[in-house]
Amino acid sequence: MDELTLLAILLVLTIPVCAVTALFLALGARRSAAALRLRLEALENELRRSRGAIEQPIAGESLPPAAAVTPPVVESLPPEQPRTTPTVPPIAAAPRKDSGLEDRLGSRWAVWVGGIALALGGIFLVRYSIEQNLLAPGVRVMIGLLFAAGLIGAGEWLRRRERDISLPGFPSANVPSVLTAAGTCTAFASIYAAYALYGLISPAAAFVLLGAVAVLTMAAAILHGPALAGLGLVGAMGSPLLVSSQEPQPWALVIYLPFVVLAAYGVARFRRWRWLALAAAGGALLWSPLIALADERTVLPLMVHLALQTAFAALFLVADPYRSTADGEARIDWPASLVLLLFSLGSVLTASAVEAGSARPIFAGIVALVLLATGFRFAAAAPAAAIAAFTVIGTLLVWPIARDVAGNPENIFYMSGDIFAVRPDALAAYLIFACVLVPLVSAASLLRLTLAGQLRLPIAAWYAGTAAVTPLLALVAAYWRIAGLERDLSFALAAGLLALAFVFAATRLRQRGDEAGETIRLGLGAVAAAALGALALGLTFVLDRGMLTVAFALTALATAWISERLTIPALRYAVGALGLIVLGRLIWSPTIVEGNPGPILVNWLLWGYGIPAVSFFLASRWLERSGRDRIVQLTESLSFVFATFLIFFEIRHALHAGDPLAVDFGLVEAGLIATETLAFGVLLTRLDLRKPDLVYRWGSLILKGLSLAICIGGLLIGQNPLFTGQPLQGSVVFNALIPAYLLPSLIAILLALAERGNKPPFYSWTSAILALALQLAYVCLQIRRVFQGPELGFWRGVTQGxxxxxxxxxxxxxxxxxxxxxxxxxxxxxxxSAVYLVLAVLKVFIVDLANLEGVMRALSFIGLGLVLIGIGLVYQRLLTQRPGRPAASG
Structure with missing residues (x-):
């Protein structure tokens, strides 16, 4: 490069410096002139007021004595001293009203945008020189550092003189802060380029220089305010994106980012800017996927980054702010907890990478221990203990698997084939990780609960829940990964040992229950429920699916009895949880066992649904002794649900040759299911009348809606033998019409009577109309069965009889x-009756008149006439016998 080109480049570099300097000088001169003008105006106003005070008073007012007339400003001086000019005190200028968009654009926004432009200009100038190969690497870095030093120096110079040159009445535009922020951004980018792009400095030198710039940024932000802190953080976080290279170096980012976030955390701590600390943690999180993409061969840089940033977040977001907060005064810090949860999620996803190798358990263990220590020490971060458990359990779930013959692991998110063939790679490391971390998280959470003095219940619940749930979920995760959800005696033994451990913990806590208060009782309930949960898991691991459902139901019944016997309210929730587990188990496998459940009535359906129905009904009765809460309503609802499904599947099992899941749906089945729903509706309606409750009210309403749908859609339309043409089963009298139409019509009458006077009229009228419709359908179809035989299709015609x-x-x-x-x-x-008689009249005069002949037509009209006359006589007789009416004359 010749000297002329170098001189031209230097001249170009001086243009923004000269422009900025000229701008500052112009602003300073303008402010000085304005200040002088304001001072002159103040002097003139003061002199004018002084003259007015010594003039003649207004006409009509008496002049005060001469001795009393004294100038307000000019003081009396001794004779030997000469007179001086009046002293004019400094007068503060009236605040100038903001003229709107013009002032904001000219005094503040322009300066902010200008500062950002300066920072980007410095970075893009360096980038341009790189692309054009105009300067040597060392010269590029030196120019960048000089430009950064000039901006920082100008910012500090203006900060010290800001009061002298500020314009009265104009809001501050934070010019010193903006210049300093632009300078620090340029300095960060220059040092990073010197290390990562050109190799001009060693890693040790990069550490020192980046640390120096970070400390400078922290000190400058303390002096200049939040504007510099925000701009400096954005610039420092974005510098690696602007100054890129052809060979990404993730380790350079891992080294660079701690200096940036530590500077931001330091400023946030000193100035108590919590937003800055949260923003620093968020920036570190956003860099995690970019570090992962920088080198796909290894995730070790990402592991180091996440471990460091998790520790920094725990230290500056939790440990430092709450180091002196007592347990009784602690409130959960949700923003900090959310940040820790996001770091934990990133750690779990990183642990799923095959490239993690043997470093996986160490990395996940470090992150989990940092979170556990944070949650253990600081009550405001109690969710951190649960987040530590999430890290451990998540790692157990996403641990890679070995799929091919060579034993090479495969990421579990990209595997193919059977979802149950997920045996983890490096099984020994997997088991050691689980056996060390899981008990540690659970025991530490329980110990924290027992050592606490006066924890608030929401915080204590985090520790109790973590201690109880973590081992259970970890055991389920390991059972899926290792045993593939098949029966396994070793896991059943592990669940039994876990249940004994929880029983031992419950015994120790019960000894302290009276003296420790609500927190210990909460922990007692949690570990007692966990002991029952471990027992249920043990049964799951060793029993087949039919016995498992029965075991869960009996466990829930025992839990309800223990809850009332030992007065452990938390166990009530365990009963509800077990009920939901049983419900989910039955939804997963409605037939309880594969294939035919057994003979009619006495089969696995009876045990799988009947025992849970009875167990949860008795459990609800025991729990109701301590009050009818949501758990009681849930358990009672489950008992009705299980009973309903028992009858439903028994009907299907009996009608479909032992297959409760058959796809076809017949007339008799529709009638029996309609009868079942109507009968349960009558039962719940009666219970609601005796003891009003949401369970009975909504249950009866839901069942009534189901019965209406089945009767109208199934019996009257879908499965009506008039439309299907299917042969009717049974003899002339005792046939399928009885269970299909007559039986549900009788139950619907009972439902209408139960609702009459107790429910809104619409309820009873609906049930009564349904009963009459089913009864009429039964009579008409039975008549057709007599005359037409088993096939009742409407296309077969109608005889006169x-x-x-x-x-x-x-x-x-x-x-x-x-x-x-x-x-x-x-x-x-x-x-x-009036509706039926009107239908009879219409049929006789329209249908019979057109279709009947001979004696049948005559009999039809004679019968109708006699009935109507008889009805008229009956009504006349009744009307004459009513009180208040005169008797008919003979």
Missing amino acids: EQWSYSLALLVIGIALLGIGLLRDIRFARLA
């Missing part, structure tokens, strides 16, 4: 309903 029988049936039903309505004073029955 069948037509006349329908009219007779309508009349008989109408008369029967009228009699019931009159005898029992049921208005609905009387109205329903």
Whole structure:
């Protein structure tokens, strides 16, 4: 490069410096002139007021004595001293009103944008010189550092003189802060380029220089305020993105980022800017995937980065702010807990990488221990203990697997084949990691609970839950990964030992329950519930699926008994949890066992659904002695659900040759299921009348809706033999119409009677209409069965005897309903009889007149006439006998 080119480049570099210097000088001169002008105006105003005070008073007012007239400013001087000019005290200028967008653009926003432009200009100038190969690497770095020093020096010079040159009435634009921030960004980028791009300095020198710039940034932010802190952090975090290289070096980022975040944490601590500390942690999190992508051959840099940044976050977000906070005054710090959770999630995902190799358990263990220590020491970070458990259990779940013949591991997220063939790679390391970390997390959380003096219950619940749940979830994770959810005696023994450990812990806590208060009782309930959970898991690991459901149900019943016997309220929630587990187990495998559950009625369905139904019903009765809460409602609801499914699957098992999951759905099955839902609706309605409760109210409503859907969609439309053409099973009298239509119609009448006067009228009217519709369907289909045989399809036509029988049936039903309505004073029955009689009239005058012939037509009209006349006479008789009406004259 010749001297002329070098001189031109230097001249170009001086242009922004000269421009900035000229801008500052112009601003200074403008502010000085404005200050002088304001001082002159103040002097003139003061002199004007002094003259007005010694003038003649207004006409009509008496002049005070001469001795009393004294100038307000000019003081009396001794004779021997000469007179001096009046002293004008300094007068503060009135605050100038903001003129709007113009002032903001000119006085503040322009300066902020200018500072950002200076920082980017310095970085892009270095980048341009790299792309054009204009300067040697050393010269590029030196120019960048000189430019950074000039910006920082200008910022400090303006900060010291800001009061002297500030414009009164104008808001501060933070010009010194912006210049200093731009300088620190440029310095960070220059030093990073010298180390990562050119190799001009060693790692040790990079450590020293980056640390020096970080300390300078921290000191400058303390002096210049939050603007510099925010801009400096953004610039420092973004510098590696702007100054890139062809060969990514993740270790350089791992070395660089700690200096940036430590400087931000230091400033945040000194100035109590919590937002800056959270922003620093967030920036470190955002860099994690970029570090992972920088080198796909190894994740060791990412492991070191996450471990360091997790420790920094725990130290500066939790340990330092809460080092003097007592347990009784602690409140959970949710932002800090969220940051720790995100670091834990990143650690778990990193542990799933195959490239982690033997460093996986060490890395995950370090992160978990840092989180556990943070949660143990500081009550405000109690969720950190649970986050440590999440790290351990997550690592057990995502541990890579060995898939091919050579034994090479495979990432579990990209595996193919059977999801149960997930035996972890390096099984010995897997087991050691689980056996060391899981008991440590659980024991430390329980110890923290016992050592606490006055913990608030929400915080104590985190420790109790972590101590109880962590071993159970870890055992399930290991059972899936190693045993593939198949029966395994070794895991059953491990669950038994875990249950004994929890029993021992519950015994020790019970000895201190009376003296330690609510926190110990909370821990007692948690470990007692965990002991029962471990026992249930042991049964899961060793029993087949049918016995497992029974074992869980009996465990829930025993848990309810222990909860009331030993007064451990927390065990109530264990009963509810076991109930949900049983429900999930039955949803997963509704037939309890594979294949045919057994003979009709006495089979695995009876044990798998009947025992849980009885167990949870008794459990709800025991728990209700301490009050009817949500857990009691849940357990009682589960008992009804299990009973409903028991009858449902028993019906399907009996009608489908031992296959409860058959896809076809017949007429008899629809009628029996409708009868079942209506019967349970009657039961829940009666219970709700005796003891109003949401379970009974909503349960009866849901079952009624199901029964309406089955009756209308299944019996009257979908499976109606008039439309399906399927042959009707049974004889002429005793056939499928009885369970399909007659039986549910009778239960619907009972439901209407139960709802009458106790529910809104709509409920009982709906049930009564459903009962009459099913009863009418039964009568009409039975008549057709007599005349047509087993096949009742509507396309087979209608004989005259069948037509006349329908009219007779309508009349008989109408008369029967009228009699019931009159005898029992049921208005609905009387109205329903009127509907039937109207239908009979319409049928006779429209259908029978057109289709019947001879004696049948005559009998139809004669019968209708006699019935209507008889009904009229009955009503006349009743009307004359009512009170208040005169008797008819003879």
